[in-house]
Amino acid sequence: MKTDIILAGVGGQGILSIATIIGQAALDQGLYIKQAEVHGMSQRGGDVQSNLRISSNPIYSDLIALGTADVIIAMEPMEALRYQPYLSKDGWVITATSPFVNIPNYPDIQAINAALDALPHVVRIDIESLAKANKMPKAANMILLGAAADALGMDFELLRQSVRTVFAAKGDAIVDMNLQALDLGHTHKGLLQ
């Protein structure tokens, strides 16, 4: 198997935690992994992305080539669109619906939605409302990961195990909340498709 994933968002939204969970799951499965991250200046509220590649064969490039990403997972709808040149023609976009507005010229959300409509496979999920309604404000990113799980080509139970491993040091309550969030995203994706 081989899955190329672009994780997109704004500095501080938690895309690196998503990458860590997928990476740990891939490691547990004995897969090859490359995960390029953005550190430094962009993390101050700028656009950030991570290229995550998992494969059963050795991987050379740390970066995903144009037009070849299988999945874009975005914490923010405009950030999903930013990477569309990297999406393969039959790739999937799993994106949060709430805009993160920290710039004066943020585009009209209807224009963003229309542009997303033009892509072949888009899953939208209102992770912020779901997180709020289910009292898991800090786990919105895990809801998104749950929604994306089936597009990753990985066993869902492996992702759950990875959440347990990665959050173990933070205590059972945090592990449980993140697991619930992951499950919630996994069940919601069909409804909102």
Add this chain to the structure above:
Amino acid sequence: MKKLLLGDQAIAQGALDAGLSGVYAYPGTPSTEITEYIQLWHHSHPGSPVHDRWCTNEKTAMEAALGMSFAGKRALVCMKHVGMNVCADAFVNSAVTGVNGGLVVLAADDPSMHSSQNEQDSRFYGKFALIPILEPSNQQECYDMMAYAFDLSERLRLPVLMRIVTRLAHSRAVVDITDSPRPQNPLSDPADPAGWVLLPVRARRKYAQLTAVQPTLQEASAYSPFNKVVTEPKAGKAVIAAGIGYNYLMENYPDGVPFPVLKVSQYPLPVASIRALAAQSDELLVIEDGQPFIEEQLLGLLPVATVIHGRLDGTLPRTGELTPDNVKVALGLASTQTFAPSATVVGRPPALCQGCGHRSVYEALNRVLADFPTSRVFGDIGCYTLGALPPYQALHSCVDMGASITMAKGAADAGIFPAIAVIGDSTFTHSGMTGLLDAVNENSPITIIISDNLTTGMTGGQDSAGTNKFEAICRGIGVADEHLRVVVPLPANMDEITHIIREEIAYKGVSVIIPRRECIQTLARHTRQKKQNTQTPQQ
């Protein structure tokens, strides 16, 4: 054991497993995570005597590491590429003294300037200093090369430069690490103690030795396990791929490259291999990240008739990092069909955090300077450089660490008034203090703002060398007490701050204003830690 590690972390783990006794570094993207990893490791191995405290700048780091090497122990110096400029004096001369314990200098280059002000290629420094250079292509090589580099350094009695780029520093992969780390070196005396005193008479002898040993360095490259020749019967084109460039080549040929390839990960260039490669091909493509370091050297190594493609002839872009896509174009392969970039998307530049103290500094400065249309504000390197962007647009320059103070002085010398410098606390101790002394000695009419957030903020909140010492430092350098002012940069204090800025602009001599409030990122982290500590009962 297998571990998922960033390139930076693989270097750190590799150094630890190679018997490292000390890391010396100043934070700088993309090199910061090396030292942070060693600090974290040290935290869980409290009994291990590994030096891991941050240094004041790259020069002090390089010199301290050389001192540790003098004493026979293995030392690592880490920095971003522009840090090489700061430590260049010590670095170049360390090749002349040579080393005792292994000494590895790690330079993390930033092609595409993700978080930097230029794209300089550190390999030129290695060639300039006449020492071996290693350039890993992946995370496993980052790890494996550290033990190799320390051994090579001790065998040749020379420092070794290891050069990585952002995409390797900040990309994770599974790395196989040893279960039996090497112990640290014992203390020992250098073999040639007189050679460490670079008086001209001895320096000439040492420099002659350094040039005489170059064929041995060549030989080391020729037999390096990290340089690899892949021969293919099909002649015509051949490729030289260096460091991470090798990955992009291989990525484009999943079923194998159909022409000869030389992978270069150790320098000086393996000249014989290159000549052999050129002899069986009509044209050579050089794939290297950064500047055309190999490509330029080929012009002197190969027959004039050899056609060389790379960054100089435009086959690859002259600037910016390599990508699988620009390498694909250079290889003449058909491009993949893609969705066009969305016209809806707008840029989202980084910005100062909401609630950041630097914001209040720029707010106050802009209010006052509205009355001084001839004012010029000289900025420096750090989060506060973002004050150059909207909404503040408050800076007229940002060049190098510490340049704010000395540029303001030079501009004042030329007649600019008011000349203001804005510099952060960590940048001030890194390279601002000496410039302040110049200004004090001439009582230059400049106003210096040391925006003190008690940390090295831009790189993620590392300790700042001068915390709690700034008033004492400024007084010691000779700033008059009545022109050394401390304020708390909060919106509520705006009247007081603007008043003080006005007063100090009116003073025709050196003033230092220190707005001091903790970085809100480290404040949040400290608050979380405190909360955790009170929740966890003491064992």
